[in-house]
Amino acid sequence: MELIAGDIGGTKSWLAWVTSTPEGKENLRFEKIYASAGFVSADALLKQFITDAKVAVEPDAMWLALPGALNEQRTTLTNLAWTLDAAELQQATGISTIHFINDFQAAAAGVATLKAQDMIVLNPHAAESGGVRAITGAGTGLGLAFMMADATGRYQSYPTEGGHIEFAPGNAQQKRLLEYLGGRYAHVSWERAVSGSAMNDLYRFCCFEQGQALPDVAVEGAALVALAEAGNTMAEATLDLFIDLYGAWVGNVALLYQPRGGLYIAGGVAGHLQARMQSPRFLAAATDKGRMRSVVERTPIFLITCNRLGVQGVIACARTSQT
Numbered sequence: 001m002e003l004i005a006g007d008i009g010g011t012k013s014w015l016a017w018v019t020s021t022p023e024g025k026e027n028l029r030f031e032k033i034y035a036s037a038g039f040v041s042a043d044a045l046l047k048q049f050i051t052d053a054k055v056a057v058e059p060d061a062m063w064l065a066l067p068g069a070l071n072e073q074r075t076t077l078t079n080l081a082w083t084l085d086a087a088e089l090q091q092a093t094g095i096s097t098i099h100f101i102n103d104f105q106a107a108a109a110g111v112a113t114l115k116a117q118d119m120i121v122l123n124p125h126a127a128e129s130g131g132v133r134a135i136t137g138a139g140t141g142l143g144l145a146f147m148m149a150d151a152t153g154r155y156q157s158y159p160t161e162g163g164h165i166e167f168a169p170g171n172a173q174q175k176r177l178l179e180y181l182g183g184r185y186a187h188v189s190w191e192r193a194v195s196g197s198a199m200n201d202l203y204r205f206c207c208f209e210q211g212q213a214l215p216d217v218a219v220e221g222a223a224l225v226a227l228a229e230a231g232n233t234m235a236e237a238t239l240d241l242f243i244d245l246y247g248a249w250v251g252n253v254a255l256l257y258q259p260r261g262g263l264y265i266a267g268g269v270a271g272h273l274q275a276r277m278q279s280p281r282f283l284a285a286a287t288d289k290g291r292m293r294s295v296v297e298r299t300p301i302f303l304i305t306c307n308r309l310g311v312q313g314v315i316a317c318a319r320t321s322q323t
Helices: 043-054 084-095 103-112 172-182 196-209 221-229 233-259 266-270 280-287 290-297 308-322
Strands: 002-008 012-020 026-033 059-067 074-076 082-086 097-102 118-124 135-136 143-147 155-159 264-265 301-304
Touching: 002 043, 002 103, 012 308, 026 043, 026 308, 043 084, 059 103, 059 290, 059 308, 074 118, 082 084, 084 097, 097 308, 103 135, 103 143, 103 155, 103 264, 103 308, 118 280, 135 233, 135 266, 143 233, 172 196, 172 233, 196 221, 196 233, 221 233, 221 280, 233 264, 233 280, 233 290, 264 280, 280 290
Parallel strands: 002 059, 059 097, 135 264, 264 301
Antiparallel strands: 002 012, 012 026, 074 082, 118 301, 135 143, 143 155
């Protein structure tokens, strides 16, 4: 099978063209990462990828992981002004089989493809074989999915839109943050506080709290990391706040699913904040759950460092559908 697999994100889109041999092995024909904002539509992006691939044969199928709630194989992306419809995309590209899945459903499936060197252990407890797994992560948005083993022991992944549940502050500062964000958004979800797109609001909140002048332009996550490394106190305060919030969210996921099979943290933001994610501050925020503290303390927590997780998961899902 000639398969185009894609992990479409609000910031970047990772596409791979793979072919399956009769023996069941997969060979990579072409792979490329694109800036999503550089394209007016998914059609334009995918047509560019096919042109760039210069593969002599036609693709048999295309599977795409998308950040958003799917409805009958149609969705409007959460943090990108694209609407995708599988039937319309099939007609536009001429590819006979097109299938969409949630981006964190793909990430969940990708966990099974990881090796030990693809993860950092944040909370060292042995994962139970067959235990529930959960995966969450801050990228442009905030994703969440879970995995359960079926009767054969094979994990099935299930998407959620958990990142959009209401944000709940855990201390006085976070209560003020909720009020601040409430003045900007009709609905303050966890994604408004824990995501790459939240970084600018968090930085402005910290400046506001300290009576500092607000920046004239948006401050992105990578710039905040650079500013903090250069000694900028507001950037440092912002990243401390972010780690507190991210830890609290991960602790919530641990309580929600009790993932004895492992709680996995993915997403591009963690890649820029590896040292902070491994700090005692992060785990302290995660385990600050009052009477349920021990539930989080005994949860095996892993930070995924493989930046190809999504596309690996898409390929795994497409392969499973053929068996």
